[in-house]
Amino acid sequence: MNRKSIAVAIGATACAAVPWIITNDYFVNLASQILIYALLALSLNLLLGYGGMVSLGHAAFLGLTGYSTILLVLAGHDQLTTAILSVVFSTACGALFGVLALRASGIGFLMITLALGQIVWGIAYRANELTGGDNGLTLPARPVPFGIDINSASNFYHFTLIVFAIALFCIWRMTRSPFGAALCGTRDQPRRMSMLGHNVWMIQWLTFVIASFWGSISGLLYIYYNLFMSPHAISLQQSAEALLMAILGGATTLSGPIVGAVIITIVKNVVSTYIERWNILLGLIFVIVIMFMPNGLVPGCRQLWQSIQSRRKAPAPETKSASEPAP
Amino acid sequence: MQWQFWIVQTLNSVSFGGLLFLLSSGFSLAFGLMRIPNLAHGAFFMLGAYFGATVVYFGGDFWLAALAAGVGVGIVGIALERFILRPLAGNVQGQVLVTLGISFIIADVCLLVWTGDPWTVPAPPAMRRPLLVAGFAFPTYRLVVVVIALVAAVALYFLMERTRLGAMIRAGVDDMEMARGVGIPVSLLFTVVFLLGAVLAGAAGAFGGPILNAYPGLDADMLPLALIVVILGGAGSLLGAFVGSFIVGFLYNFGIALFPDLAYFILFLPMLLVLVFMPQGLFGRAAP
Numbered sequence: 001m002n003r004k005s006i007a008v009a010i011g012a013t014a015c016a017a018v019p020w021i022i023t024n025d026y027f028v029n030l031a032s033q034i035l036i037y038a039l040l041a042l043s044l045n046l047l048l049g050y051g052g053m054v055s056l057g058h059a060a061f062l063g064l065t066g067y068s069t070i071l072l073v074l075a076g077h078d079q080l081t082t083a084i085l086s087v088v089f090s091t092a093c094g095a096l097f098g099v100l101a102l103r104a105s106g107i108g109f110l111m112i113t114l115a116l117g118q119i120v121w122g123i124a125y126r127a128n129e130l131t132g133g134d135n136g137l138t139l140p141a142r143p144v145p146f147g148i149d150i151n152s153a154s155n156f157y158h159f160t161l162i163v164f165a166i167a168l169f170c171i172w173r174m175t176r177s178p179f180g181a182a183l184c185g186t187r188d189q190p191r192r193m194s195m196l197g198h199n200v201w202m203i204q205w206l207t208f209v210i211a212s213f214w215g216s217i218s219g220l221l222y223i224y225y226n227l228f229m230s231p232h233a234i235s236l237q238q239s240a241e242a243l244l245m246a247i248l249g250g251a252t253t254l255s256g257p258i259v260g261a262v263i264i265t266i267v268k269n270v271v272s273t274y275i276e277r278w279n280i281l282l283g284l285i286f287v288i289v290i291m292f293m294p295n296g297l298v299p300g301c302r303q304l305w306q307s308i309q310s311r312r313k314a315p316a317p318e319t320k321s322a323s324e325p326a327p
Numbered sequence: 328m329q330w331q332f333w334i335v336q337t338l339n340s341v342s343f344g345g346l347l348f349l350l351s352s353g354f355s356l357a358f359g360l361m362r363i364p365n366l367a368h369g370a371f372f373m374l375g376a377y378f379g380a381t382v383v384y385f386g387g388d389f390w391l392a393a394l395a396a397g398v399g400v401g402i403v404g405i406a407l408e409r410f411i412l413r414p415l416a417g418n419v420q421g422q423v424l425v426t427l428g429i430s431f432i433i434a435d436v437c438l439l440v441w442t443g444d445p446w447t448v449p450a451p452p453a454m455r456r457p458l459l460v461a462g463f464a465f466p467t468y469r470l471v472v473v474v475i476a477l478v479a480a481v482a483l484y485f486l487m488e489r490t491r492l493g494a495m496i497r498a499g500v501d502d503m504e505m506a507r508g509v510g511i512p513v514s515l516l517f518t519v520v521f522l523l524g525a526v527l528a529g530a531a532g533a534f535g536g537p538i539l540n541a542y543p544g545l546d547a548d549m550l551p552l553a554l555i556v557v558i559l560g561g562a563g564s565l566l567g568a569f570v571g572s573f574i575v576g577f578l579y580n581f582g583i584a585l586f587p588d589l590a591y592f593i594l595f596l597p598m599l600l601v602l603v604f605m606p607q608g609l610f611g612r613a614a615p
Contacts, residue, residue: 104606107362107364107420107423110364112558112602114551115551115555118550118551119551121547122592123588126588127588129588235547236550279431280432282431283428283432284432286424287425290421290424291414294418
């Protein structure tokens, strides 16, 4: 076993032990929330960090999965069928959104995803008969996977952790696969990639679909955690928060979005106990991070660590720069 | 009765389209020139609506309210461009995200200052009485908004097509490198166009007050509409913004009147068609 796998094992054990270390339900629930948002940010980061595509509509998948889960359960389907159908539905919407958004690149992509996300929000908000409008909808109960009750805070945390770990492993494998390398290639040199015979559009579209799939999975966890869905959960702020998590942590790294999710979720929870409004702070963090820390914390710290270790004047090797949208 | 419905809805659509034109023309020009969509534009509109409502509340004249809204939002716009966007020059992605962050700040400050209750803005007294033409009662104020939008459209047309400034802006939209090369102060143009967009958005907010009211979330309602106008019309095209505004105005208004649940979805259709068949928008130029 090398050092890295030992570190992973220690990290996994520590994560699994969280409910026994902190016994307070509030904090265990906070940890579950962090995992849910971390998965959302991770899935978004496949587009943002690895694909160089800035999506501002990612919360749509939270909403598509959440609403379809509730509606299917209310229609009398069992939880397993519901979960599968709603994820399939949400991912299929993602496939369609991807076709539309990839008609443009760079800023055009951003605008189309924003408009699509706002349309999903608008339907959730306006289609009163279907979605309950502003009042939202309630899921009657959490599922009972394999006969295990996940209603208690620590059981739910472990459920979330298992799903998260599977997702993280899959995403990690994907970024290390030839496909992941090709994806980074389309981000940095789309023309060369297509000259080399790669189908740039297909790579980007598949990434969009995969990102919407994992976004939908986090939506499933979200709805199981909250048992409630309202348009506020899928507003532009939510998409922007997920984006901020990825950028704050460092979009070009795998761990960046997780770090970002930990920080943002904790800050949000701490702040909202003192003041009612989180948006001013969200906006300020956004502006400050983008102006002064464009590469995010993880690459920043890594750079610092390298320069401490080498003690040389020469600047640390540039980590992959924040991708620039194709002209 | 049925006739009445169609005529009134048509007028509503045209006046809403006019408002959208005031909102999105500046947005489109700034987008075409600076290559960034200003995601704070919806927040500018809302800020303008609140400024206007406040001036009217304190007994100010309606035109004064529109002026104050334009100037006030213009100052915010200049500050945003000079102190926040300028240091990020070259980082398009960062600039866009910063404008989004700013829009959250503006929206929350509005909520703090003007509270969560909607501010209704009365139309100016002279325009409250409906205009009777051939037995139909037309809301006078909405007609006035249409006239204002048309005047603004003509003025912008002359600015863009007949003045030196307009020629420089068009040159910048078409080919920024060349424009710089022949000595056009492009970075100054950025400020001018951004200011123009902010002033127009602020004034549009004030004019929109009597129709839409000023309420929290107005920004999030308007921004997607402006985005869709620009996706439809093409960035940097005044004609595109004009046509796109009225298309969206009609679809949105009739959508809300006829299928209230699906109003947003109906907007989605023309966007989809344009994206599939003309990704540059109806009047946009292909990216170089």
